[in-house]
Amino acid sequence: MNVEKIRTFVEDLFDELGLSEENAKTSADVILQAELTGVLTHGLAKLPQYVARYKRGAGNNDPELKLINEHGINRLYDGDNGSGLIVGPKALEQCIKQTKKHGIAAVAVRHSGHFGCGNYYAWKFAENNLIGIIMTNTLPLMAPYGGKQREIGTNPVIFSIPAREEFPIVLDMATSLATFGKLQIASVAKEKVPTTWAKNKHGLPTDDPDEGLAGTLQPLADHKGYGLAVIVDALTSLLAFGKFGRNIPSFEELMKNAHEDISHFFLGIDPASFYPLDQFLDYVDSYVVYMKNSPKAKGVEEIFLPGEIEFRKYQAAMENSITLSEEQDKRLLGIVEAIGEDTTGFAGLSQWIEEHY
Numbered sequence: 266m267n268v269e270k271i272r273t274f275v276e277d278l279f280d281e282l283g284l285s286e287e288n289a290k291t292s293a294d295v296i297l298q299a300e301l302t303g304v305l306t307h308g309l310a311k312l313p314q315y316v317a318r319y320k321r322g323a324g325n326n327d328p329e330l331k332l333i334n335e336h337g338i339n340r341l342y343d344g345d346n347g348s349g350l351i352v353g354p355k356a357l358e359q360c361i362k363q364t365k366k367h368g369i370a371a372v373a374v375r376h377s378g379h380f381g382c383g384n385y386y387a388w389k390f391a392e393n394n395l396i397g398i399i400m401t402n403t404l405p406l407m408a409p410y411g412g413k414q415r416e417i418g419t420n421p422v423i424f425s426i427p428a429r430e431e432f433p434i435v436l437d438m439a440t441s442l443a444t445f446g447k448l449q450i451a452s453v454a455k456e457k458v459p460t461t462w463a464k465n466k467h468g469l470p471t472d473d474p475d476e477g478l479a480g481t482l483q484p485l486a487d488h489k490g491y492g493l494a495v496i497v498d499a500l501t502s503l504l505a506f507g508k509f510g511r512n513i514p515s516f517e518e519l520m521k522n523a524h525e526d527i528s529h530f531f532l533g534i535d536p537a538s539f540y541p542l543d544q545f546l547d548y549v550d551s552y553v554v555y556m557k558n559s560p561k562a563k564g565v566e567e568i569f570l571p572g573e574i575e576f577r578k579y580q581a582a583m584e585n586s587i588t589l590s591e592e593q594d595k596r597l598l599g600i601v602e603a604i605g606e607d608t609t610g611f612a613g614l615s616q617w618i619e620e621h622y
């Protein structure tokens with residue numbers, strides 16, 4: 266599928282669901298960024314969930330970013346119970362604006378929703394030659410270390426460092442070892458999973474994906490990933506005075522149209538306020554080259570920097586196109602049906618888009 270055709274299709278889809286032109290465009294960009302950078306769990310595959318929530322009127326389709334508090338370089342916003350695909354980028358824009366003005370700025374947001382893949386936000390900071398730190402909490406899927414009940418999200422942390430000739434250094438990672446989606450895939454395929462991925466409802470490691478799906482995901486690097494997830498909760502929900510733990514609606518409650526009640530945190534730092542920007546960007550480039558040229562272990566073809574693999578995937582997808590698996594292509598045709606369009610005779614979304622765009 267041609268990238269621009271699919272982007273226009275997603276924009277039109279959101280427009281059809283009542284989003285403003287600007288919000289439809291931004292939301293489509295976040296989805297496309299995930300798809301193009303290979304974060305497929307957060308790309309087109311997630312569209313049916315967003316569409317279903319908009320159709321049911323589960324969130325605010327036209328949210329306003331409401332300033333609750335402003336003090337010096339810090340701002341707290343209320344996301345008006347809108348989708349994170351709208352609220353996240355709006356809050357980011359404010360953080361970038363303030364960082365450019367003050368050299369450093371922090372923005373916390375409450376009453377938002379799932380904001381998509383983290384590298385969208387990282388790239389925006391980098392495009393503006395800013396360093397960015399981004400966090401979001403999520404609905405609980407992990408237990409506190411030593412616990413057995415879902416209390417904490419897979420709370421991703423994202424760091425972004427701009428470069429000049431090179432790609433930006435972007436560390437964008439969940440604080441769980443594996444995602445819920447990976448367990449779902451293994452469950453459908455009736456495959457075992459590593460015992461490090463999940464625990465059963467008694468808090469014991471399991472290789473059965475279904476037991477894991479009913480239990481909890483394991484944090485990255487045991488107590489360290491758990492600790493990091495706690496810090497993300499602190500800088501998102503606690504700092505924004507949003508919800509945490511099981512007060513954040515579960516998947517089941519979301520199906521009953523509960524507000525998502527997710528909080529985000531954005532911190533921008535302008536390297537130009539430390540020493541001249543050109544010098545900094547050149548220095549980052551030299552750092553990238555240095556790391557990539559480090560001697561490789563036996564059997565390793567290339568050393569990567571964080572964010573490099575996603576950057577390469579983006580470049581390749583922009584040069585070529587997006588290809589969906591047959592199963593996903595067929596499944597995604599459902600979103601066309603969901604907005605009342607006739608899909609008779611179409612084998613999948615790709616075919617429908619080719620015909621209509």
Ligand SMILES: NC(=O)c1ccc[n+]([C@@H]2O[C@H](COP(=O)([O-])OP(=O)(O)OC[C@H]3O[C@@H](n4cnc5c(N)ncnc54)[C@H](O)[C@@H]3O)[C@@H](O)[C@H]2O)c1
Nearest residue numbers: 380381382383403419421435436437438439569570571572
């Ligand atoms: N919005 C939400 O609620 C939410 C929750 C959890 C995760 N997410 C998103 O899910 C996505 C996937 O998260 P993940 O933890 O599975 O990511 P991942 O494990 O695929 O990658 C994590 C990081 O490691 C880097 N990396 C991967 N392989 C590497 C290598 N060989 N050498 C050097 N660096 C390498 C990547 O560039 C990335 O920065 C992210 O975009 C994240 O923001 C979102």
